Amino acid sequence: MISFNVIRWIVWKDFVTELRSRETISSMVFFALIVILIFSFSFSMDQQAAREVIAGIMWVAFAFTGIIGLGKSFSTELQNDCLEALQMVPEAKGAIYLGKVAANFAFMFVVEILLFPMFVILFNLEVVEEISLLLLVFFLATVGLSAIGTLFSALTVQIRAREVMLPILLLPLVVPVMIAAVEATKGALNGDPPALYEQWLELLAIYDVVFTVVSFWMFEFVMDS
């Protein structure tokens, strides 16, 4: 049984904490900006070349910033051993998982929405027509990243070298998300007909469903000895 009450309170807590400290989102945004800057130094691009690589750069930046946010999601629970209190919640832990996924998704999505105009301006993109499809891609890929990322954030937070282990464990597992997101984004940015990249959206949707379910189930074992 999932308690919606617990989900709501976890989301509330994460939002209030974030609103007051502004740690997660601000560090994600600035990190992403730096990544974008470094990329634009490393590739000197005309508009044609930019079209080819921009989707890749975008998702590399999003994935890395996402990992920063995900890492913070549970490492903040370490202060005053709050994680112990979460483990002792007398409910199924899936509720905590869903709350955390919702909060992480929201943070990552907000950062992506904030950064996207930056890409548009810095790399001279034209995106007026396909904006809704692009948002759908962002949505699906971010759900996938946060679904599996939240599980691994909770898993790595209690081990040594957690800052390194989170990306090491997470990145190979999100290969499908990255491929699908990059291909779909590329399609949308090029203004291709949606039929050409539909399969990637389907793949993302399947990934989201599968890993929300699997992670939801596995989270029980992460939290409960």
Added chain:
Amino acid sequence: MTNFYIRWGGVCIVAIVLIVLTYNHYRDNLASLAPQQVKQEAPAGEVRVLGMVQGGTLETRAAGEATFSLLGESVSLPVHYEGPPPDNLRELKILVLIGTWTADTQVFEARDIGIVPNYGFIAGAYLLGLLPLALLLFAMTRRVSLLYEEIKASKLYEEE
């Protein structure tokens, strides 16, 4: 521990036998000669010759019959080919010819054209595939034997 060494001795012997067998098979049936070796040694029976089809010498008569010179490092070898339609018979191409050397006419009678072999890759792949596994297995079984001996010596196992 004695059993352990006997077993691994057996494995080593089998491995050596297999390697020797494979090497003999390679030398007898698969190793190819260079054109100059053929001219000097004049081997009897069927051999494989590796070389390049010399430019401007290829003459095709009917389908499945051709004459050309096969170029080695310095010497070239006149070849008369008669066999299945040669798809990959072109000038300046490196080939393996299978056939017999006729010493009186000084012409190599080829009956088949093979693909240039890459035995180095095959040997490399098999060594890479099997050697680490054998070493790993050796190390593991050795460690198990040692641990077992240690547990036996420490008399700890009795209370379980």
Added chain:
Amino acid sequence: MTIHRVIRKVQRFEGWFGGGAALCLIAGLYVGLIGSPPDYYQGEVVRIMYIHVPLAHTSLLGYTVLAVGSLWYLWKRDPIVDNMCQAVAALSAVFTALALGTGMIWGKPTWDTWWTWDARLTSFTVLLLILIGYLMLRTFVDDPEKEARYGAILAIVGFVDLPIIHFSVEWWRTLHQPQSISMRGVSISSGLLVPLLLMSVGMSLLFSYMLMVRTQLLYLDRLLHAKKGRLLSQFHLSKSDS
């Protein structure tokens, strides 16, 4: 049951696997290297397939065993199942690495390149990364109970992910690279099938044998140290009494 009786039992049992593996591999090597004709398209190089494909199959088999063992561990919490998982992960990683290595050696003469982002090579690389991640994760946890639990979780999630990774990489490849580089040249004729089958069965048996040895190794190691730890603690205890 005393430890050495357990070990005796396993040792008697594992002999069948070890012997079977040896027989199959020797026969497979003989047929593969000497007894079978070269392939029409690939020539002699096709013989690399007889070692490469069994290694790859076996590593996938190993990962399946790992996932099943992990589920079993989460259900029953039996430490020896966890020892088995740890053993199978390490062996799977070795087999995957060797499959990649032999694949690269095969790629050089057939595709004229050591590495290509072929779907199969790419998904095996990701598999190897996941297995290495699993082994690394286990070294970074202090509590053995936690170590086993976290490892099991990662193994299960990775197992579910594997087919998705494979499909996504395959779609991605077909999108970017038409079928110029592929293994379609190799049609499995019966001449290829016999050595391939022998080597596959031999490799699976070898893997099972190595798994038994390694599980035994980890189990004995844990046992010995647990006993030593207990003796050490008892030593402290008696010292504090006096």
Added chain:
Amino acid sequence: MIACHGIGKSYGHFQVLHDVNLAIAEGECFALFGPNGSVKTTLLKILATLERPSTGHFEMLGMHGLKDREAIRANLMFLAHGTHLYDELNARENLAFALALRGHHPTDRDMKRALDRVAIGAFADMKVRHYSAGMKKRLALAKTMLAKPNVLLLDEPFTALDTAGTEILREYVRERLSDNGTVLLSTHDYDKTRPIAGRAGILQHGALQETAIEELKSDDLV
């Protein structure tokens, strides 16, 4: 009611707890003494269902410690070394959040009363980030009060508490005991524990030895 049956725990190759057998009845307070590094916290964490014992099992309130964990958690509060408080939230929000997760929804008046009882009512709207260690401990105690647990596990409860705070805590423990609650506390402070503890034991080198509390002299302990 707590009953431990042969609980042992090992980390890696080292066994830290050996065969702990312990029974605490309802309305009883058991004090667990022991020098630093005597794994008192580990034992408490096992009882708080945060860790799994390597050997043995325990019962709490008639429920199996490894099977009915959710039910045990609903009836148990663990006042741990860490205070389980969020720095960015204020006292009220912390209380509301922690209790909501346990399925309680205290009214503002309840919270006010609990905060007043631990004498930090004046700081109810201050972020916990600015609290001192003693105030945090008091807030954690207020949380425990609102949760009304049947079993109370206290890990070094007197650290960071001043004399008044200690008295508030002892008063609360007495109240729980008279309510038929079960209390297990770990400490190395004999004088502060003596007035509330009924029974006591020393945990040393991973083994528990029960002793009459009168026999324990404060200078025996580290």
